[in-house]
Amino acid sequence: MEAVDNAPAGARRERAPAIWIFITLDISSFGLFFIVFMAERLGNAVLFDQSAQRLNAELGFLNACILITSSWLVAWANVVGRKGDLAQARRLLLWAMAIAACFGAVKTYEYVEKFSAGISVATNEFFTFYFALTGIHFVHYVVGMILLGVLAKGPSPYGPAAQMEANYRKWLEGGSLYWHMVDLLWIFIFSLLYLIGAR
Amino acid sequence: MIGLDASGPRNAWLLLLLISALSLVAAEFVAERHVAIAAIMIIAAAKTLIILVRFMEVDRAPSAIRRYLYGWSLGVAGAVVALWAAAP
Numbered sequence: 408m409e410a411v412d413n414a415p416a417g418a419r420r421e422r423a424p425a426i427w428i429f430i431t432l433d434i435s436s437f438g439l440f441f442i443v444f445m446a447e448r449l450g451n452a453v454l455f456d457q458s459a460q461r462l463n464a465e466l467g468f469l470n471a472c473i474l475i476t477s478s479w480l481v482a483w484a485n486v487v488g489r490k491g492d493l494a495q496a497r498r499l500l501l502w503a504m505a506i507a508a509c510f511g512a513v514k515t516y517e518y519v520e521k522f523s524a525g526i527s528v529a530t531n532e533f534f535t536f537y538f539a540l541t542g543i544h545f546v547h548y549v550v551g552m553i554l555l556g557v558l559a560k561g562p563s564p565y566g567p568a569a570q571m572e573a574n575y576r577k578w579l580e581g582g583s584l585y586w587h588m589v590d591l592l593w594i595f596i597f598s599l600l601y602l603i604g605a606r
Numbered sequence: 607m608i609g610l611d612a613s614g615p616r617n618a619w620l621l622l623l624l625i626s627a628l629s630l631v632a633a634e635f636v637a638e639r640h641v642a643i644a645a646i647m648i649i650a651a652a653k654t655l656i657i658l659v660r661f662m663e664v665d666r667a668p669s670a671i672r673r674y675l676y677g678w679s680l681g682v683a684g685a686v687v688a689l690w691a692a693a694p
Contacts, residue, residue, distance in 0.1 A: 427667045431674055438682045445689035452693040468630045472623055479619035482661040486615070587661045591654055595682065598650040602633040603643055603690060 426581040430588050433547075437592050440543075441599055444536045451532065458533035459604020461526065466517055467601035470510050471593060477507040478590040481555070485583040488576055493561060496579065500559040503586075507552060514545060533604070540596055544589070551589045554582045618660035625649050643690050651683035 448455040484499035521527075521534075528538040562568070562575035629649040636642035655676065658664040664672050 424668070427671045431671050434675070434678060438678055441682055442685050442689070445686050449689060449693050464630060464633060468626060471626050475619060475622045475626065478657065478661055479615055479622075482615045584662055587657055590661075591657050594650050594653045594657075598629065598646050599686065602629060602646045603686070605633055 426584045430584060434588065434592065437543075437595070440540060441595055444540070444599060447532060447536070454531060455533045456604050458531060458537075459600060461521075461524075462537070462601050462605070463517065463520075464601045464605050466513055467597045470513050471597050473506055473510045473513070474590040474593050477503045477510070478587050480506065481583045481586045485579055488579045493572065493575065497559050497561050500555050504552060504555045504559060507548075507555070510548060511545075511552070514541065514548075537600055540600065544592055544596055547589050547592065551582075551586045554585060558582050615660055618656050622653055622656055625653060640691065644687055647683040647687045651679050654679040654683075 480499050480503035484496040484503065487499065488496035526534055528535050558575075558579055562571040564571070626649075629646050632642050632645040632649070636645060658675055658679070664675055667675070
C-alpha cells in the first residue's frame, strides 16, 4: 500500500500549473481572514474565548482526522493514476468520498446543534467569524466532493481513449491538489476556532 | 523539513493523525496557556508543511509558489501566536 511516485520531476508543474496559482490565491484569502479574526479578538478576547468554549473541540478533531484520511486516499489515488492504474485510482477516490461524507455529516450536526441552542451568525462577533469561516470552507468542501465525484467516474468515453486518459490524469492532479487544500485549511480553522479559544 | 522523515504518504497520514491528537491534548491538558497556544500553532504549521510536502508534492510546484506556501504556513501560524499574545 506504499505509494511510490515514479513520475519525473516537474511532472506536476507541467500538468497542473493553474491550480497552484488558484491554491496560492485561495489560501492567501483565508490567511487574511485568520489574521483579521485574531486582530478582532484583540478588542474582545474574553467574549471570543467564552464563545469558543461553546464549540465542540472533539468534533473539530474528528473532522480533522476525517479530512486527513480522505486526503491520504486521494494522494494515493493520484500516485496509482500516474502509474496508469485508473481503476484502482477510481476505487480510492470513492473511498475518499465515502470517508469525506462523514465530514459533511459532522459539520451539519454541529450547525444544527448551534442553531438549536439559539446560536446564529448574529449572536456575536465570534460566531459571525465561526459561521463565515466554516461556511466558506464548507463551500470549498462541497466543490471538492463534486470534483472527486466527477473524477471517480473515470476518463470521458467521448473521444480517443489515449487522449481522454491523458486529460483525466491532468484533472486528477488538479483535483487532488484542490482536495488537499481543503484539508490544509481545516487544520488552521480547527486550531484557530476550536483549540485556541478553548484555552 | 518536518515530514521528510516519513517514508511515504501512508506514514505522513499516520504522523498527521498523531500530531493532530497531540494538538488536542495540548489544548485540553497543558496548564500554561502561552505554551499551549504556541504548541497548537507549531503543530498546525507542521501539519500544513507535511501536507504540502507529502500529499501535495509542493517540491514540484514553481519555486516561487513553493516558497510562498512555506512562508504562508509559518507566517500565519506566527502571526496568530503574536496576536494572541498581544491581547490584553
